[in-house]
Amino acid sequence: MPKHYPIYTIETECQDCYRCLRQCPVKAIQVEGGRATVVPELCIACGQCVAACPSHAKQVRSDMFGVFKLLRGSRPTYVSLAPSWVTEFPDTSPQSMIAALRRLGFSGVSETALGAQEVSAAVAQTLSQGGPRLLLSTACPAAVDFIRGYMPELVPNLTPLLSPLLSHCRMLRRAYGPQIGVVFFGPCVAKKTEADNHPGLLDAAMTYTDLRAMLREDGINPASLVPGPADVFMPQPARDGALYPIEGGMSDTVKAYAGNAQVCFTTLSGIATIEAALQGIQNHVLPRPVFVEMLACVGGCVRGPCVSSNRPRLLDQLDVFNRAAKPVPDTPVRPAVVAISERKNPSPVDIPVYSEDQYVKVLRLIGKFGPEDEINCGGCGHESCRGLARAMLEGMAEPSMCVHFLRKRATRKANTLLRCIPAGVVIADAKLHIIECNEHFARLFGEDTLMAYEASPGMEGATLEKIVPFIGLFRRALETETDIHRDALRQDDRVFSVTIFTIEPRNVIGGVIFDVTGSELRRDEIAQRAREIIRKNLETVQEIACRLGENMADTEILLRSLAEGFSSGARTIAEKDLRGRRP
Ligand code: SF4
Ligand code: SF4
Incomplete structure (x- = not known):
């Protein structure tokens, strides 16, 4: 059965606030009938809408039951654990965490950071061999999808490598056999698209939210578990690859390799920052080689969309930093231990072009008749009035999203009502x-x-x-x-x-x-007259009643005399009759 896209909307929970749209860096959210839903063809799975939605209407596909099924099956299944787990479970030791995952049924637990280390080695090698002047990292799948879809001209600058996670999957399969199952746990939604696109390497990508649900389901509290001697990372613990979840972590590991002195390392976190920094860069000649570490989440994976930590980011960054081994300067350049090359193809999002006339027509629908009406408040979730107009032209938005227009219209209506109501x-x-x-x-x-x-x-x-x-x-x-x-x-x-x-x-x-003074006076007058009529009528009625009373008395006398006359007459006839019959 084909899987659903990793992000979906519980439409009945959508409160029409457009916060998801405001956060979405590529405006991949369509509003129809007041409901905001994700358009998979435009989405880069950064998960920002999920983290932003105040009513939890945006949800991440769970995959939990698929993983439970995998664990019940015959294939040994290994965990690829993201290095940011230390910020999600700060009270749990690595050994207890491993014990908890093994208790869930996994055969072993390995660190995704091992794959990251191989990526760093491969990047360092590419740089030392004089690759492209501008090299963009491919560690973050959301950032990669952004480049492929929205800045396809920079696809040749993406490092031709698998992500750390997929590299790690390849390492695990080489170490434990191609038939094993691999399940990732981390803070990231975009990894789910990696799993969907590489089912032969990664069986499922789960979030920390999923992990907590699985532990709850099996009644496991990782912090309270006493680990055994087998509760160790397989095949060995990671070293500086564990720095990847924080901004600059990847760059630090690559920088440590010898022969990169000429390279300028820079980190861009957040899609808007990436876009602003790289827009039009292909038209310039860079004076020296540049390596750009790209992370879709501001601050790096420690602030991924599926983390539950709400501590100051600095504390989480320090936890990751303290746990990771520090890069060793002047490490000799080496090839990766497994083949992790992969060329990325552009997958440009179709961005239609509209004429000024079309814009003008649509802007009028939202009460914008000139530039002075375009206040660009952002209330609709788009960065400008023209942004909303564009989305309307694309069928992604509706006029009722313009709060300013609605307010103006409501105020006008209210004012007219106030003026006209008598x-x-x-x-x-x-x-x-x-x-x-x-x-x-x-x-x-x-x-x-x-x-x-x-x-x-x-x-x-x-x-x-x-x-x-x-x-x-x-x-x-x-x-x-x-x-x-x-x-x-x-x-x-x-x-x-x-x-x-x-x-x-x-x-x-x-x-x-x-x-109502006037009408009350009239009412009083009417009431007064009515009272008068009633009084007169009453008198008449009383009079009639009296007359009727008198008449009744006369009638009674008459009837009595008639009755008496009738009865005495009857008696006389009867007596005569009686006498006539006697012999
Ligand atoms: S996951 Fe990211 S790109 Fe996709 S709709 Fe949500 S915010 Fe937009
Ligand atoms: S920065 Fe990290 S958590 Fe955020 S989308 Fe990229 S890989 Fe995922």
């Missing part, structure tokens, strides 16, 4: 100072207020208490965080309909106020 509207802060009010509001409270409004439309900062007679309602709404509504609030000879509501609990409240 009610007094006021918004006030926790101290009941006006944040904003409309003219209707000012008109409600007399000439002085209206003059103050004309002098300073919106009346920002004015004290509400001095204007509104029913300030107590505002206070109560603020304190209780409940909305208050009064239909007919009488103040002297006036009647107000008032609604006060919370905008930000205990911080901002709003009020909508109508003067």
Whole structure:
């Protein structure tokens, strides 16, 4: 089954903040429907978006169950452990760390730094043989992918070597057999793409986050393990290769080789720094050979995207520095112990060119009608308004990402509403100072207020208490965080309909106020008339009732006499009838 790209987004967790996009050095993130997702074809797997995402929506593929499966299988599997592990598990000795990994089921643990040492030897040899004037390191796969994709003109300057990790894999396979499994543990996401692209060398690249999860799963606490005699690095511990995770570490190891006195060594960490330093360099003749150590992460791998340390970086750098053996000056140049040559090919990212007309059209969609509107705030995650426009042209962004435009539009809408609404509207802060009010509001409270409004439309900062007679309602709404509504609030000879509501609990409240004095008077008048009609009707009803009462009495008398007449008549007929039947 094909593997997913190493970085993915949990879309439901994406909070639309564009922080990932802001951090992404190559803007490989597409925003669609407010969700920011990684575009693998543009991504260099630097992992900066993962480290930056505040809601952990950007995730790194785990590969943990694949590794557990590998460990359950018949192939002996070895760990390639990144030298930065000392900063991730500062309380654990190397032997206890090895014991923990072996307890997970690995056959042995080896240091990736061994591969780094071979890379340093090979670089030193290339330099001593008078390679290209400018030589760019290939230790960091993210930096290499950046050059291949975004500065392909510099691909010939990349050292034609495998990375330290892949070199180490080759060493392990030579030492323990081509069939072994190799699993890397480190701080890096880009190593996962190395594993995906070189399945024959590296079975899986795991992060420290993965390692912690595996240890947790098996209930292993490395710091508490008592190591045995077999808990040692295989085939031997590394030396100065362990300096690679810190800025300048690789350069120091290469510099130590004899014959490099003419070479200028420099370190560039962070993709933006690399880009700025190398842009257009191919058009210049360098006065002396230059070796550039490139690291995608600012500060080096000790600040890789999957480290959990939040100590000052200097402490982590010192831990790495103290643990590594120091390079020995004037080490004789030698070839690498395994074949680690590999030529890199350019893999240029397609960067379309757009006309000025296209830019102008798209910029208008985000309310930019001239250079003065292009404030380049970076809120959208792009470095400039034109950057966002370009992303929109590429189908990678949407107009709603321009916070400035949205705000302007929202403000315009709010202002129009405030102006047109036939009610007094006021918004006030926790101290009941006006944040904003409309003219209707000012008109409600007399000439002085209206003059103050004309002098300073919106009346920002004015004290509400001095204007509104029913300030107590505002206070109560603020304190209780409940909305208050009064239909007919009488103040002297006036009647107000008032609604006060919370905008930000205990911080901002709003009020909508109508003067309903006129309609209240009319209502009083109507009520008065209604009362009169009701009274008259009542009188009529009572009268009718009386009449009905009298009529009822007459009717009763009549009916009684009729009934009595009827019953006495009936009696007489019956008696006659009875007499007539007697013999
Ligand atoms: S991994 Fe790096 S290049 Fe890829 S999307 Fe994230 S920040 Fe951008
Ligand atoms: S600097 Fe190190 S951790 Fe960061 S991407 Fe490069 S190799 Fe990986």
